[in-house]
Amino acid sequence: DGGITQSPKYLFRKEGQNVTLSCEQNLNHDAMYWYRQDPGQGLRLIYYSQIVNDFQKGDIAEGYSVSREKKESFPLTVTSAQKNPTAFYLCASSIAGGPSYNEQFFGPGTRLTVL
């Protein structure tokens, strides 16, 4: 089965701790993205990567970091510098290029709660 997997589905962390969210895809897509979703709001872009070993900041990158060491994997670290980290995090991928003009396939999401 081809698709995007995110783990874990639910994640609880204490304030001040860094936490890493996993995203893996076996669609052979070049581009991958991380979005944050808050209640009543649209998806906001955190980071995206068009190719291995390269990534760009989105609209709300502060307090987050990413890496893209493998084509299949794009983990997101929520650092202690992120002031309001509790949210639903969505990972997506597309065939090629930047975020524009290509259908994005989304994973099931990770709900992060910081206590």
Added chain:
Amino acid sequence: GENVEQHPSTLSVQEGDSAVIKCTYSDSASNYFPWYKQELGKGPQLIIDIRSNVGEKKDQRIAVTLNKTAKHFSLHITETQPEDSAVYFCAASREDMRFGAGTRLTVKP
């Protein structure tokens, strides 16, 4: 940058009725307009999309219309069913993809 506004934020219809969700965008150079459906606790799934060189696209009970002059596009769902109940997002894309705030559609049996 691009700004996408979506209306209404909530929509309730009777089963069998039609539902219409509207979005406006600000960047006249945007050229790709997808619509996503998100069920509770899941990631969004593409249901239909339209490119800027097309005015209308239909897929069974779902259709999207695009008015480039007015910079708005709409999602039309006919013969609604309870399983259509979900949150729907529009998006507009040129250099990057911007999403509307979402519409929660409830179809009452």
